[in-house]
Amino acid sequence: MNMKKGLTISLAALLAAAAAGCSSSTNAGGDTAKPSSGSKEKVQLTLWYWNRSIDDNLLAQVNKQFPNIELKAEKIGGDFRAKLITTITAGTGAPDITGMNSDIATYFPSKDKFVNLFDLGAQKEAGNYLEWKWKQGVTGDGKFMLGYPMDTGPTALFYRADLFEKAGLPSDPAQVTAQLKDWNAYIDAARKMKAATNGQVFMFDNISTIYMQSLAQGDKVYFDTTDKFIGDQPHIKAAWDRAVSISKEGLSAKIGGGTNDWNAAMNNGKIASFIGAAWMMQILAEAAPDTKGKWRIARAPGGDGNNGGSFLAIPKQSKHPNEAFEVIKWLQSPENQLQAFTTMSLYPSAPSVLKDAKMNQPAEFFGGEKVNETFAESANHVKPAYFGAYANIPSKAFGDELTNVEQQNKDPEKAYADALANAKKQLEQATH
Amino acid sequence: MSDTNVSLAAGASKRGGSQLWREIYKHRVIYLFISPFFILFAVFGLFPILFSLYLSLHKWDGIGEMKYLGLGQYNYLLHDADFWKSILNTLEIWIISTIPMLFFALLIAFLLNSTFVRFRNVYRVIYFLPNVTSIVAVAIVFGTIFGDNYGFLNFLLKTLGLQPVKWLSSPVMLKVAIAVMVIWRWTGYNSIIYLAGLQSISNELYEAARIDGANLMQTFFRITIPIIRPIILFTLITSTIGGMQIFTEPQVLTNNSGGPEHGGMTIVLYLYQQSFLNHMFGYGSAVAWGMFVIIAVFSLINWKIVQLTERK
Numbered sequence: 001m002n003m004k005k006g007l008t009i010s011l012a013a014l015l016a017a018a019a020a021g022c023s024s025s026t027n028a029g030g031d032t033a034k035p036s037s038g039s040k041e042k043v044q045l046t047l048w049y050w051n052r053s054i055d056d057n058l059l060a061q062v063n064k065q066f067p068n069i070e071l072k073a074e075k076i077g078g079d080f081r082a083k084l085i086t087t088i089t090a091g092t093g094a095p096d097i098t099g100m101n102s103d104i105a106t107y108f109p110s111k112d113k114f115v116n117l118f119d120l121g122a123q124k125e126a127g128n129y130l131e132w133k134w135k136q137g138v139t140g141d142g143k144f145m146l147g148y149p150m151d152t153g154p155t156a157l158f159y160r161a162d163l164f165e166k167a168g169l170p171s172d173p174a175q176v177t178a179q180l181k182d183w184n185a186y187i188d189a190a191r192k193m194k195a196a197t198n199g200q201v202f203m204f205d206n207i208s209t210i211y212m213q214s215l216a217q218g219d220k221v222y223f224d225t226t227d228k229f230i231g232d233q234p235h236i237k238a239a240w241d242r243a244v245s246i247s248k249e250g251l252s253a254k255i256g257g258g259t260n261d262w263n264a265a266m267n268n269g270k271i272a273s274f275i276g277a278a279w280m281m282q283i284l285a286e287a288a289p290d291t292k293g294k295w296r297i298a299r300a301p302g303g304d305g306n307n308g309g310s311f312l313a314i315p316k317q318s319k320h321p322n323e324a325f326e327v328i329k330w331l332q333s334p335e336n337q338l339q340a341f342t343t344m345s346l347y348p349s350a351p352s353v354l355k356d357a358k359m360n361q362p363a364e365f366f367g368g369e370k371v372n373e374t375f376a377e378s379a380n381h382v383k384p385a386y387f388g389a390y391a392n393i394p395s396k397a398f399g400d401e402l403t404n405v406e407q408q409n410k411d412p413e414k415a416y417a418d419a420l421a422n423a424k425k426q427l428e429q430a431t432h
Numbered sequence: 433m434s435d436t437n438v439s440l441a442a443g444a445s446k447r448g449g450s451q452l453w454r455e456i457y458k459h460r461v462i463y464l465f466i467s468p469f470f471i472l473f474a475v476f477g478l479f480p481i482l483f484s485l486y487l488s489l490h491k492w493d494g495i496g497e498m499k500y501l502g503l504g505q506y507n508y509l510l511h512d513a514d515f516w517k518s519i520l521n522t523l524e525i526w527i528i529s530t531i532p533m534l535f536f537a538l539l540i541a542f543l544l545n546s547t548f549v550r551f552r553n554v555y556r557v558i559y560f561l562p563n564v565t566s567i568v569a570v571a572i573v574f575g576t577i578f579g580d581n582y583g584f585l586n587f588l589l590k591t592l593g594l595q596p597v598k599w600l601s602s603p604v605m606l607k608v609a610i611a612v613m614v615i616w617r618w619t620g621y622n623s624i625i626y627l628a629g630l631q632s633i634s635n636e637l638y639e640a641a642r643i644d645g646a647n648l649m650q651t652f653f654r655i656t657i658p659i660i661r662p663i664i665l666f667t668l669i670t671s672t673i674g675g676m677q678i679f680t681e682p683q684v685l686t687n688n689s690g691g692p693e694h695g696g697m698t699i700v701l702y703l704y705q706q707s708f709l710n711h712m713f714g715y716g717s718a719v720a721w722g723m724f725v726i727i728a729v730f731s732l733i734n735w736k737i738v739q740l741t742e743r744k
Contacts (some may be wrong), residue, residue, distance in 0.1 A: 264582035
């Protein structure tokens with residue numbers, strides 16, 4: 001009996017300890033101030049970011065920069081969005097500042113869960129950032145600012161100077177920019193490349209790149225600013241037809257991006273060019289080490305565009321939105337964006353630093369070219385475009401069908417009709 | 433189990449419910465000992481199951497307001513061609529993976545159990561190893577093996593003077609590639625289970641057969657198979673449940689897309705896509721319950737087969 005009682009007590013103690021462990025860990029995750037001796041009522045802020053999205057050195061400096069603030073930066077792995085919306089829906093545990101990827105528009109329908117940065121005086125900072133980037137963080141009606149600009153991904157033409165020379169094309173970046181001024185000139189060059197190399201070298205990696213980059217160059221995508229679906233309009237069909245015609249002519253290597261095959265094809269010279277964002281430089285250098293010095297950067301044929309880029313936002317749960325906003329402003333000040341570029345290659349959204357000497361270093365992988373001169377021009381000429389909360393649905397529907405056209409020889413007209421029907425069906429399901 | 437508990441509790445409450453509580457109080461230490469499982473199950477098992485049922489009646493993007501739809505999601509599910517296609521894909525992958533897998537597993541177990549194999553434990557570990565490796569890492573490695581242009585397998589085929597195969601860009605071969613991964617991963621696991629079954633067969637039976645002049649094939653099909661039939665059925669049921677839930681392999685191989693013509697779109701990948709990529713958690717839950725019905729039907733069929741064979 002005695003032993004029984006002892007066991008009961010010890011078990012109960014164990015459970016209590018476990019419960020205490022739980023509650024203390026939620027305290028650590030939340031923003032409950034601990035009654036710590038010494039420091040006088042410091043404002044505690046938590047910040048969520050993912051690997052390589054913010055310079056860790058800058059984060060470490062926040063506490064020095066703001067003596068009244070204690071910032072706890074937490075690197076969140078795995079499905080960032082799922083974790084963020086879980087804590088927001090749970091009503092507790094959300095950070096004071098959160099990173100947001102280029103899917104920022106998917107948060108617009110739930111903007112009431114976030115702080116309107118315009119209410120904190122964000123408008124005063126607008127002049128420091130690229131207009132198109134700034135607009136991506138603002139809702140379609142222009143009244144609610146959800147995300148503060150971080151990095152961007154201006155696009156340019158990546159090409160192999162040696163292969164261009166072989167095909168009788170100009171190899172100097174300025175001349176390439178001048179000759180490949182639009183898509184028709186680019187496609188003409190692709191035909192030359194194919195002929196000069198007996199079909200061994202392709203100008204394009206796959207037609208999804210062509211479709212996606214065509215849209216990135218435009219000023220509208222799948223929705224207008226009132227969130228009406230415009231994916232059935234001519235600008236989409238034009239990008240689609242361009243991709244399809246390139247497939248028909250056999251000018252694409254048909255190798256999907258982000259695959260091992262793509263890395264191999266880049267490394268062994270099967271692909272002579274592609275349009276990509278500034279952050280592709282590092283990916284390419286890692287994928288194709290043997291081609292070091294052979295690549296160059298020129299302006300993208302057909303116009304400048306942007307791929308990706310991220311933002312910082314303040315969930316409504318935050319008890320200290322004003323302090324959080326001060327930290328955001330400081331972290332993303334033009335000088336600190338410049339700093340993040342030199343340490344993390346995060347391409348700035350502040351035009352004032354784009355021409356800075358620190359940015360214009362010659363790039364070894366690109367034969368010593370000062371590649372940023374091109375990207376800076378590109379960044380300054382991207383057209384503002386509205387994406388909308390559900391852009392991923394039509395984007396996937398059209399992308400999947402383009403793959404079917406390229407890989408399965410599906411009839412392009414049928415594929416287009418299927419993509420449109422599928423996109424409309426899923427949008428109806430998601431929004432009705 | 434839980435049903436009887438519930439009815440017991442209901443009955444007890446009718447005629448003086450205090451007696452049940454007195455019983456529970458008397459045995460409180462025992463209940464305390466078993467409580468961790470039930471508490472954890474209630475929080476991480478039961479609640480999500482019930483919540484997903486609740487979710488499936490709503491439209492929810494995971495962050496905004498929930499909107500009640502009644503059976504709307506299920507109505508949509510029944511008419512969703514993509515959902516039916518994902519069922520068909522899953523079944524096809526299940527068939528082309530399970531049959532060879534169980535066959536190889538049985539063969540390996542039979543060889544490991546025979547007296548002429550030495551270092552049996554070493555083989556056992558080697559065969560089981562794939563089962564404990566990280567599935568994402570495995571999928572990435574297989575991705576390089578199956579690569580269309582520069583994959584290892586196509587390199588071998590080309591070296592042998594054969595035509596390369598579009599493993600990842602044809603809807604049919606993509607299923608084969610996924611099935612190969614499943615076979616690689618689970619054959620060893622099943623063979624260990626078979627081996628346990630084989631070891632329970634008395635050696636006298638084999639000796640008697642040998643004296644009667646039976647060869648290896650005859651002993652295998654006349655003695656081994658009939659005796660371990662219940663174990664084969666067990667592996668069949670677990671493979672069915674596992675096969676219905678294939679996710680990581682197609683997810684990594686097709687980079688979330690489901691592959692060309694959605695040939696690698698399995699039910700769980702579709703569920704994931706609807707919930708976490710399209711942010712339709714209500715519909716994702718409805719897909720999950722659709723999958724529940726399918727697995728229930730298959731389990732029922734399995735169970736009937738077991739009953740039939742037992743009656744024989």
